[in-house]
Amino acid sequence: MKFFTITDRPISIEEVVHKVIRPEAGAVTTFIGTVRELTNGKRTLFLQYEAYVSMAEKMLAQIGTEIKERWPEAEVAITHRIGRLEISDIAVVIAVSTPHRKDAYEANRYAIERIKQIVPIWKKEYWEDGTEWVGNQLETKAYPTGKPEGEDVV
């Protein structure tokens, strides 16, 4: 079973959750990232996600390793979708199971924040009046000139 996966197919939440369910677990948290229609008043028509698939799966697995260092009893599964996604489609599902709920919430939050830092996946917004690659993890800015500038550079 693959716990850390990039797919170009719709994600089954149930399938990701089942990967982490086990007798030791008393809590399972899921994070489900969906495609938002409005960002700062601007209407998204659809998104295109692209990934460096082989490396992205490795980085997802690395996040799993980091979580086990911090929450040794956690089990983690992450699936991220790429390709064209419509409004409300599921882009990412993170499932974490732990013996107790606090760790499951914290570890799940850790996973999504790390995805936005280190996993080579990019999204392109298709607006009514154009397209833009989203260029930073805050999802608030893009690079109309095609490259990061000024305060945006990481």
Add this chain to the structure above:
Amino acid sequence: MITLLFFAYLKETIGKERLQLGISAMTVKELKQHLASDYGLDLQHVMVAVNEEYAADDRVLQAGDIVAFIPPVSGG
């Protein structure tokens, strides 16, 4: 020979997702400077992965390496 991979806006700007370069002992930083001048790109803040692991600017490239240019990521 090394293989270069481009993603997102870099792929669109360069018009290719893959380039082959015949180079001898060059650092990541030198490669970035070389590409920046050839394609008029600002790569200063683009991360680089060598063979699927993030690499620092002083990493020395070797024949057979796969070098990926990684713009700020926006998954999730």
